[in-house]
Amino acid sequence: MDISFKLDPEVLIGMDTINRAGAFCTRLGGRALIVTEQVLYENQSIERLTGVLEDSGVEVIIFDEIPAQATADVAEAAASLARGARCSVVIGFGGLKTQATARLAAILSLSNLPVFELLDGRLPGESYIPYIAVPTTGRDPFLFSNYFIAVDPRDRSVKMVKSPDKLCAAAFVDGSLSESLSGAFAATTAFDGFCVAVEAYCSTRASFFSDALLEQAIALYARMMDSYMNSQIVDLVGNATNAGFLMALGAAVSSPGIGTALSYAINGRFPVAKSWCSAVLLPYILERLISARPEKLAKVSAIMGEPVEGASVSDSANMAVDTIRRRMGALKIPARLKEFNLSLDRLVSVAEAARNLEFVAFSPWTVSAEDAFDILKQAF
Secondary structure, eight states: OOOOOOSSSEEEESSGGGGHHHHHHHHSSSSEEEEEEEGTTTTHHHHHHHHHHHTTTEEEEEEOOOTTOOOOOHHHEEEEEEETTTTTTEEESHHHHHHHHHHHHHHHOOOOOOHHHHHHHHOOOOOOEEEEEEESOOOOOOTTTTEEEEEOOOOEEEEEEEEOOOOEEEEEEEEGGGGOOOHHHHHHHHHHHHHHHHHHHHSSOOOHHHHHHHHHHHHHHHHHHHHHHHTTTOOOOHHHHEEEEEEEHHHHHHHHHHHHHHHHHHHHHOOHHHHHHHHHHHHHHHHHHHHHHHHHHHHHHHHHHHOOOOOOOOHHHHHHHHHHHHHHTTTTOOOOOOGOOOGGGGGGHHHHHTTSSSSGGGSSOOHHHHHHHHHHHHOO
């Protein structure tokens, strides 16, 4: 297939690249709105970013009122602040919900569109404030995509929002700003990124370019899982940063799948971390990919170090599911959604919302709302 690829933002990757943010922001104007989360005050990351910008003469305004279960209407408050303060750039500094809030605020800031029209599928206009992504987690599958996921405050369903061309002016992927996680929760982030990478690897939009990126991401995520299992002292921050970058770039060229959609939908509706949801759903997604993309799953097994030599494609593909379940067991990661005190009946609407996300159409099998709910029932 033909490959059409354009990466709009300038990307700076590496430790302490955030120190160059001030010089970059001055090119966009003298006033920045930082959309962030209060937990980042604890390690003085916000003070560090603010200092870098102010040293370059950039006036900084901070919006940090993002609740744990933030919905898209929070972005309206941030957009109003950016508009009233005549900000020239919106910086998203934080995790997945913070990035989505900042991105949406940048779109709304110079637009007359209500947020609900964007959530209902109306395309944004061409007037916006430039957005800079400073992620503190390497797990954003939409970092380089022209769309992202937002939570509708009317019913807490997830919706796909399109971004204007060139909205994202820059992305600073700086491992020194990564969230400090520990225990099983830290390990689930590797399974979360792995789920996105494997789904994009098996997508109908996959190409040799996306395969090259995602195979490397899969290898890094597998290495992280092994490190957590063996309590090895390795560069987990560096591996997570590199894996997250490769995953996001590969997913932008290709497409995530129903597992990613379901994990976002559950997290949008209930107070359960997306990475936990992805980890629980992962084996059931892999089982379906065995039938849809056996050769790709066999390659995944080989990348993860499984003994595939001499085995059939089918047996090799099954090894991917087996090794993921073994690793989850060794790390004591919950294997069932019911462990999060969820109700199966309330997951019906979650399945429907996930199936309605447009990128699910690129899954390697036809995913219906019933099929999405069947995955949730199996994982429940």
